[in-house]
Amino acid sequence: MSGRLTVVGLGPGSPRQMTPEAAAAVAEADILFGYAPYLARLPERTGQERRASDNREEIARAAAALEAAVAGAKVAMVSGGDPGVFAMAAAVCEAIEHGPEQWRALDVQIVPGVTAMLAVAARCGAPLGHDFCAISLSDNLKPWELVEKRLALAAEAGFVIALYNPISRARPWQLGRAFERLRAVLAGDIPVVFGRAAGREDERIALTTLATADPAQADMATCIIIGTAQTRIVAREGLPPIVYAPRSAPAAQ
Amino acid sequence: MSGRLTVVGLGPGSPRQMTPEAAAAVAEADILFGYAPYLARLPERTGQERRASDNREEIARAAAALEAAVAGAKVAMVSGGDPGVFAMAAAVCEAIEHGPEQWRALDVQIVPGVTAMLAVAARCGAPLGHDFCAISLSDNLKPWELVEKRLALAAEAGFVIALYNPISRARPWQLGRAFERLRAVLAGDIPVVFGRAAGREDERIALTTLATADPAQADMATCIIIGTAQTRIVAREGLPPIVYAPRSAPAAQ
Numbered sequence: 408m409s410g411r412l413t414v415v416g417l418g419p420g421s422p423r424q425m426t427p428e429a430a431a432a433v434a435e436a437d438i439l440f441g442y443a444p445y446l447a448r449l450p451e452r453t454g455q456e457r458r459a460s461d462n463r464e465e466i467a468r469a470a471a472a473l474e475a476a477v478a479g480a481k482v483a484m485v486s487g488g489d490p491g492v493f494a495m496a497a498a499v500c501e502a503i504e505h506g507p508e509q510w511r512a513l514d515v516q517i518v519p520g521v522t523a524m525l526a527v528a529a530r531c532g533a534p535l536g537h538d539f540c541a542i543s544l545s546d547n548l549k550p551w552e553l554v555e556k557r558l559a560l561a562a563e564a565g566f567v568i569a570l571y572n573p574i575s576r577a578r579p580w581q582l583g584r585a586f587e588r589l590r591a592v593l594a595g596d597i598p599v600v601f602g603r604a605a606g607r608e609d610e611r612i613a614l615t616t617l618a619t620a621d622p623a624q625a626d627m628a629t630c631i632i633i634g635t636a637q638t639r640i641v642a643r644e645g646l647p648p649i650v651y652a653p654r655s656a657p658a659a660q
Numbered sequence: 661m662s663g664r665l666t667v668v669g670l671g672p673g674s675p676r677q678m679t680p681e682a683a684a685a686v687a688e689a690d691i692l693f694g695y696a697p698y699l700a701r702l703p704e705r706t707g708q709e710r711r712a713s714d715n716r717e718e719i720a721r722a723a724a725a726l727e728a729a730v731a732g733a734k735v736a737m738v739s740g741g742d743p744g745v746f747a748m749a750a751a752v753c754e755a756i757e758h759g760p761e762q763w764r765a766l767d768v769q770i771v772p773g774v775t776a777m778l779a780v781a782a783r784c785g786a787p788l789g790h791d792f793c794a795i796s797l798s799d800n801l802k803p804w805e806l807v808e809k810r811l812a813l814a815a816e817a818g819f820v821i822a823l824y825n826p827i828s829r830a831r832p833w834q835l836g837r838a839f840e841r842l843r844a845v846l847a848g849d850i851p852v853v854f855g856r857a858a859g860r861e862d863e864r865i866a867l868t869t870l871a872t873a874d875p876a877q878a879d880m881a882t883c884i885i886i887g888t889a890q891t892r893i894v895a896r897e898g899l900p901p902i903v904y905a906p907r908s909a910p911a912a913q
Binding site for chain 1: 669671672674675676677678679680681684718742743744745746749750751752753754756757764765768770771772773774775778779781782783785786787788789790791792793794795796801802803806809810813814816817818819859892894895896897898899902904905906907908909
């Protein structure tokens with residue numbers, strides 16, 4: 408088989424935050440697969456085919472890409488951010504496990520990228536500077552009770568919490584419920600950052616608190632970072648405040 | 661003030677995994693600050709000064725970089741991986757908070773990078789494909805009891821766990837203790853990945869289980885990913901196995 412599949416992380420959106428490895432994988436591909444808005448970030452190339460799909464068709468998209476690679480094509484499957492963080496890499500692995508033997512013989516590579524929480528954190532300081540967790544708020548593939556359990560345990564552990572997939576038309580209430588769950592166990596003045604399109608022209612970074620965090624500030628492309636009681640805010644005259652997690656943690660917690 | 665400070669994530673090590681934004685920040689700097697092995701990755705440039713330091717002198721290094729920027733230099737402080745994940749960004753923010761007023765007036769930018777857990781995950785499939793956490797095993801700045809508490813809560817939450825700073829000459833027993841703590845609550849057959857120098861020529865990725873994980877496999881540059889009961893391993897003939905976290909989680913957990 409001469410075909411291969413590369414699952415590529417395009418980074419947060421700006422071409423300046425896409426690695427050379429990712430750019431090369433995209434440039435070398437005969438066929439690009441991916442969610443339409445991610446494909447739209449990439450320049451059209453003569454002779455390169457593109458197959459855009461809906462965001463919800465992950466396994467079907469993975470299967471189509473694997474079939475094209477088995478048929479001999481150099482295929483790149485593109486993801487925003489990092490493909491291994493709530494994106495296409497797991498769907499491709501799942502398809503390979505349950506698919507025909509040929510798919511397990513394929514040359515499959517994953518190209519990492521800068522995931523959203525890192526890009527959002529960089530724009531406001533170092534809010535992930537200590538132990539942290541990343542939770543998807545989507546309950547399409549896991550029970551909502553598990554999400555709430557994880558939020559509660561993460562708060563108890565003192566993790567900074569990064570929320571992915573916070574809200575969508577089909578999942579309108581989950582983010583509000585998550586804030587409620589956290590307000591029950593964390594102080595209202597804990598810093599919360601809403602970050603969207605970090606590093607892009609339409610970037611929006613907003614700093615608020617857990618008490619006043621409003622789900623309406625988020626859309627499906629927003630990454631939300633919820634601090635801890637240790638998170639610091641440094642006010643600066645004429646400049647945006649700096650938000651960071653101190654490197655040291657107190658003994659009693 | 662014409663000086664500025666950019667805290668730059670160089671990525672996991674290969675220049676192919678360093679973003680153009682990071683490469684530009686390094687190229688434009690008058691002075692590079694950083695831990696010596698990170699500076700050693702970068703080509704020497706005429707007219708560019710470099711000030712290497714020990715890995716343990718984070719606040720002193722941050723202060724020196726801020727002073728150089730206040731004095732008018734374009735300063736880049738380099739970190740491996742992402743500067744916001746157990747690296748220099750938090751130390752710089754902390755120095756700014758507690759330093760002179762001039763430091764708060766400075767142009768300070770953070771340039772994100774591909775952090776180690778993403779690079780290691782990419783080399784073995786998608787082990788972070790579901791909810792996960794990142795914990796530093798260093799107890800230099802936090803009590804060891806807090807590390808154990810976080811490990812136990814992370815296991816209870818069903819998070820995949822990425823361990824940073826697992827072991828060093830000054831901290832020889834912590835990783836063994838962490839494995840013991842996790843063996844008390846997690847099944848012995850849970851997959852564990854030891855990843856070092858992902859994407860570089862001297863890359864070492866090893867797949868084992870929690871029961872047989874040996875701290876001697878790690879050094880201070882290793883990132884360890886501990887799966888969950890859901891983590892899957894896909895055997896492939898003549899190719900390394902694929903390790904991934906399924907996108908879906910069962911109801912009862």
